[in-house]
Amino acid sequence: MHENEQISGNRRKIQDIMLRHSSKRRLMDKIVSALAVVGVLAAIVPLASILLEVIKNGASAITIELVTQPPGAMASATSGGIAPAIQGTLIVIGLATLIGAPVGILTGIFLSEFAPGNGLFPSAVRLFSDVLIGLPSVVIGIVGYLTIVLTTGSFSVLAGAFSLSIIMIPIVVRITEETLKIVPNSIREAGQSLGIAKWKITLFIVLKSAKSGVITGIVLAISRIAGETAPLIMTILGTSLFFSSFTNPVDALPLRIWRLASQPYDSAHSQGWGAALILIIVVMILSMALRLLTQRKGFKVKASHV
């Protein structure tokens, strides 16, 4: 009898407390939701306004000439375009991706499939990866300068691509590792039970399942390196000429934007806005193209049966 009374006494006490708190709780809910909305706006509004600013100032500068002509003499109103910069950006990003993506993916595979624990070596790899992600890109540019530009004696596409790949690799490593970890272990066990070798399970089954996540990682990394200016200043130098060779300087959009913005002429500034808009468009197109190319082989699987 006494126990029952004690239990129902406690129950009543708790129910009273919770009742008094419920109106407070509802108020807190509303405050937190409002704060969340404010947070979203704080994130989106600056982004949207930058985008709008670029579109507003740059759209008028986009002409066929801008996109196809090399820069002309300074200050002349109809002076050329930024075509070498567009070409250069594509080449340097392309080369950096060719170097950085496979290295990043393989390292991510290693960390997730072959050394998922806390061993000394994998932990060190993860640590270095995280440190590299936060490294200022100007420092990476200096590394590129010292290792390639000084030793080969010239600013070059290779030096630029090398530096950008260093920025790209840790991003791809971390995203690949995280994406692979999400693939359920039951898939690996299914492969093991069929007597399939581990590397084949990893490449043809696990990686394939994680494909869209890995591609997202690469796209993210490309978007990041497409806009990096500091490493390019010290490695590709920039030029008004179109691409000539991998061991020569080349132009790139971030560099060209910076140079145009530094000039005192309005025509140059206007071209700069145009270049900025084009950079955004180029990255968007690259991202979509990469997704489309790797998605079409997605679920329209052609069975190879007769």
Add this chain to the structure above:
Amino acid sequence: MTPENEGFLDGSLLNPSSKKGNDLHLKQEQRHKVSIKNLDAWFGTKQALKNINLDIKPNAATAIIGPSGCGKTTLIRCLNRMHEMTPGATAKGHIIIDGDVDIYDKSVDPVIIKRRIGMVFQKPNPFPTMSIYDNVSAGLKLNGVKDKRLINDIVKESLEGAALWDEVKDELDKPGIGLSGGQQQRLCIARALAMQPEVLLMDEPTSALDPIASSKIEELVHVLKKELTIITVTHNMLQAARVSDYTAFMYLGELIEYGSTSQIFKTPQKELTERYISGKFG
């Protein structure tokens, strides 16, 4: 209805023309498809299997029953050497197939064993990025089989063997994960059958399925055991009674009793067995 005297107990051992002692013994060993001898298994320092000795008869279904944690899943994962793929897991002992290959021998490649002993898991796990056809042929293709016509034939045969062909024959290039749970499990069975295994291990194959899908799988076991040796873990005693010819009862890592299914269920010899069978615990 469990066939009591199929397979091993068909009387040929009593053939008067082979009464020589050694010969008889040899025949006895060879008549066991899988012979488990003194098997111990650990997860780190915790011992999960204690001195298991069990002889599995060919062309029959053997059920392994017991309460949760008794080691039945650990046991079948030792049979295809998947146990040690768990970090920290070890096993020691002998598991002899057909009287001649000890899969725990140092010289045996654990990957190769899995091609002779297939496995179907509790939760169906078809490869998510592959079509039905590619799922079934995955084991073959990734193990070097290139002959397209051969693969075609085997895929059809395997899907028929898994009683799935009629349902999917016109949609072989649809994604495997688009099938219902029961169909996915049959797809996984077909995928395992494609490797032409001699033994099929089934780890609670119907526990994630509804009763209708479950009964289809049980029918399948009845058919498949004519060609293969099937070892199935189940926590459903009634299923064990329906489906298997022999039953092994395990408790806390030990094999308590093993015999024909009807003997175990009707006249269990050990008290523990009797208590489990009658639902007094577990």
